[in-house]
Amino acid sequence: MDKHIKAPISNETALSLSAGDYVYITGTIYTARDAAHLRLSEALDKNEALPISLENNIIYYMGPSPARAGRPIGSAGPTTASRMDKYTPRLLDLGLKGMIGKGKRNEAVIDAIVRNGAVYFAAIGGAGALLSKSIIASEVVAYDDLGTEAIRKLEVENFPVIVVVDAKGNNLYETAVKEIIA
Amino acid sequence: MKTINTSAITQTIKEMCIEANHFLTPDMNQALKTAADSEKSPLGKQILNQLQENLAIAGEDMIPICQDTGMAVIFMEIGQDVHFEGGSLEEAVNEGVRQGYTEGFLRKSVVKDPLIRENTKDNTPAIIHYEITTGEHVKITVAPKGFGSENMSRIFMLKPADGIEGVKSAILTAVKDAGPNACPPMVVGVGIGGTFEKCALMAKKALTRPVNEHSNIPYIKEMEQELLDKINHTGIGPGGLGGTTTALAVNINTYPTHIAGLPVAVNICCHVNRHAVKTL
Numbered sequence: 405m406d407k408h409i410k411a412p413i414s415n416e417t418a419l420s421l422s423a424g425d426y427v428y429i430t431g432t433i434y435t436a437r438d439a440a441h442l443r444l445s446e447a448l449d450k451n452e453a454l455p456i457s458l459e460n461n462i463i464y465y466m467g468p469s470p471a472r473a474g475r476p477i478g479s480a481g482p483t484t485a486s487r488m489d490k491y492t493p494r495l496l497d498l499g500l501k502g503m504i505g506k507g508k509r510n511e512a513v514i515d516a517i518v519r520n521g522a523v524y525f526a527a528i529g530g531a532g533a534l535l536s537k538s539i540i541a542s543e544v545v546a547y548d549d550l551g552t553e554a555i556r557k558l559e560v561e562n563f564p565v566i567v568v569v570d571a572k573g574n575n576l577y578e579t580a581v582k583e584i585i586a
Numbered sequence: 587m588k589t590i591n592t593s594a595i596t597q598t599i600k601e602m603c604i605e606a607n608h609f610l611t612p613d614m615n616q617a618l619k620t621a622a623d624s625e626k627s628p629l630g631k632q633i634l635n636q637l638q639e640n641l642a643i644a645g646e647d648m649i650p651i652c653q654d655t656g657m658a659v660i661f662m663e664i665g666q667d668v669h670f671e672g673g674s675l676e677e678a679v680n681e682g683v684r685q686g687y688t689e690g691f692l693r694k695s696v697v698k699d700p701l702i703r704e705n706t707k708d709n710t711p712a713i714i715h716y717e718i719t720t721g722e723h724v725k726i727t728v729a730p731k732g733f734g735s736e737n738m739s740r741i742f743m744l745k746p747a748d749g750i751e752g753v754k755s756a757i758l759t760a761v762k763d764a765g766p767n768a769c770p771p772m773v774v775g776v777g778i779g780g781t782f783e784k785c786a787l788m789a790k791k792a793l794t795r796p797v798n799e800h801s802n803i804p805y806i807k808e809m810e811q812e813l814l815d816k817i818n819h820t821g822i823g824p825g826g827l828g829g830t831t832t833a834l835a836v837n838i839n840t841y842p843t844h845i846a847g848l849p850v851a852v853n854i855c856c857h858v859n860r861h862a863v864k865t866l
Contacts, residue, residue, distance in 0.1 A: 426629075468653050468693070469649075469655055470691045479651070480653055481652055483654070484734045507765070507826070508765065508767060526825065526826075529766075529825060530651065530858045531637060531652075532640070532650060532654075533644040534636055536649055551705050552653075552694065552695070552705075566629075576828075577765065577827070580629070582821070583828055584829060585819070
């Protein structure tokens with residue numbers, strides 16, 4: 405089913421999404437990948453304040469290519485989510501409501517998604533040129549020294565994603581493949 | 587004997603890095619078009635159509651096809667009658683990568699030390715494979731390799747008794763484990779035989795063979811076709827979201843090996859299987 409949602413994402417909206425829904429996101433989301441997740445985790449270990457609020461926000465696992473003049477961003481597709489699995493349950497328990505990436509998540513992440521009524525979306529891997537067209541503004545808000553791995557605040561308009569793991573724990577990667585080979 | 591100034595190598599590699607990251611080869615374009623037509627799953631078809639759209643935008647607006655513009659893998663096939671002047675060949679290659687990734691707005695994805703992980707900020711060093719051939723030409727292949735799929739690649743040191751069925755099973759295991767992480771539809775490069783490092787290099791090089799060409803060894807050609815069919819029946823599909831297009835090709839290279847061994851390497855590439863080839 406096609407749905408249009410706003411980001412940050414409300415608790416009700418997150419709960420209303422089902423694995424397999426094709427969703428268009430409009431609003432503000434944040435990027436973070438390997439190096440930024442490590443820093444967020446280290447900050448939490450030291451009881452330091454995080455540079456971004458997690459509450460009801462969506463993190464996009466993405467490190468863009470540089471923008472050409474006059475454009476908000478370069479190529480901007482998802483990276484493999486499982487590399488962030490180690491850090492994710494803790495962020496979900498602190499209020500993170502959605503993640504956009506590609507590929508499988510581990511049990512601990514899926515449990516944390518269910519526990520917190522959150523959602524994991526996939527964007528199309530390797531379609532960074534197309535996806536960049538749905539990003540209308542980009543600004544580095546933390547860890548500038550990490551280059552492409554810095555945390556960016558993105559304004560997105562009808563950014564296309566697919567719900568892979570919903571708040572009930574349904575997992576499209578498992579169900580879709582079974583349906584094809586059935 | 588032919589003399590080549592290394593500045594020509596730099597210029598060529600710079601242009602090839604930019605080209606490879608914005609345009610796929612005709613065989614890859616055709617394979618993706620054919621897949622979009624034949625895919626049975628509606629969502630799979632939609633994704634494959636979006637990949638077509640992505641390729642069109644990449645070429646028209648000069649936005650890299652994928653934000654992971656890869657680590658620059660470069661094959662240098664150098665004729666033994668070639669003489670280089672103008673300084674270090676290795677530095678010339680890396681300078682080409684540096685200029686290509688900087689001037690071409692490509693992502694810098696290389697860290698200087700695998701554990702300390704500080705970005706080199708110019709995507710160098712490249713991974714360079716030199717091969718000495720006959721003649722007086724230099725054939726350069728620039729194959730930027732993304733790590734979503736690289737991370738799902740495998741080496742299996744099988745036993746001779748595992749035989750052809752063991753080899754097929756290993757390849758299928760690697761593909762199934764890769765699943766959605768490797769950005770299917772994939773291209774599967776396989777090396778069978780040689781030594782530990784030789785089979786890995788063969789697998790990498792197999793990814794640069796056109797996807798519409800088969801091995802010229804009849805039983806290997808059959809194995810390529812059989813494995814492609816089996817992979818496309820796993821149900822993984824485009825983006826791993828279910829479908830009949832999981833791989834576009836299985837390319838296998840072989841080499842003599844030791845009486846005690848049967849090494850198999852599986853190098854998986856996503857649908858952005860990039861390479862540019864030029865002969866000087």
